[in-house]
Amino acid sequence: MIEVADIFREYGDEYRAHHKLSLPMIRAMHAIQYCRTSMMGGHVDQCDDCGHKQISYNSCRNRHCPKCQNLPKERWLEERKKDLLPIPYFHIVFTLPTELRAIALRNKKVMYTLLFKASAETLLELANDPKYLGAQIGFISLLHTWGQNLMDHPHVHCGSSFFVY
Known part of the structure; x- marks a missing residue:
């Protein structure tokens, strides 16, 4: 099965040469690319009974x-x-709308805070309205900054529950 690391090893250098990436993105790509390879170092485990040796490479922990x-x-x-x-x-x-992504890359704290705030206020307001749900809700929100294609794609996942009052 192909892994993200395989794609980074095959196409990472070319991709980085043609796209402007932030330093954290470059570091993440390198970490993933070299995770559990000789580039990360490793150690040898040896069986006390038969002497069999196995090399295990270190993980990146990114x-x-x-x-x-x-x-x-x-x-x-x-x-x-x-x-x-x-x-x-x-x-x-x-x-986050495509038109705002460049602003978000340069103003992460402000833009991501606004994204969380806007999503929370929207959920609370719509859920509370009897026209829609008429309920108080609780939710957990998680920020993802990349999409499945590993491109810049800020979005917030909200898992919510409700009870009708």
């Missing part, structure tokens, strides 16, 4: 790395599931 973050992500999800009540939930995504 928070964007699909290999390194899979287990922590699953643990986080399991912990969040413990917080859920036995009531209906829904998922909604708020995406």
Whole structure:
């Protein structure tokens, strides 16, 4: 199965040469590209009984790395599931308009704060309106700054529940 690291190894240099990327993006690409390879160093494990040796390469531990973050992500999800009540939930995504992405890249704190605020206010206002739901809701919001194609695509995922009053 092809991994993101395989794509970065094959096309990363050419992509970086033709696209302006921020330093954190470049660092993330390099970390993912070299994760669990000899470029990250490693160690040798040896069986005390038979002497069999196995080389294990170090992971990058980058928070964007699909290999390194899979287990922590699953643990986080399991912990969040413990917080859920036995009531209906829904998922909604708020995406920053394309026209504002360049501004967001230069003013991340301000723009991402506004995206969170606008999405929260929208959810609360619409949910509270009896015309739509007439309910008080609770939600968790998560910011994603890249899309599935690894391009700049700021959006907020909101998981919400409600009870009718």
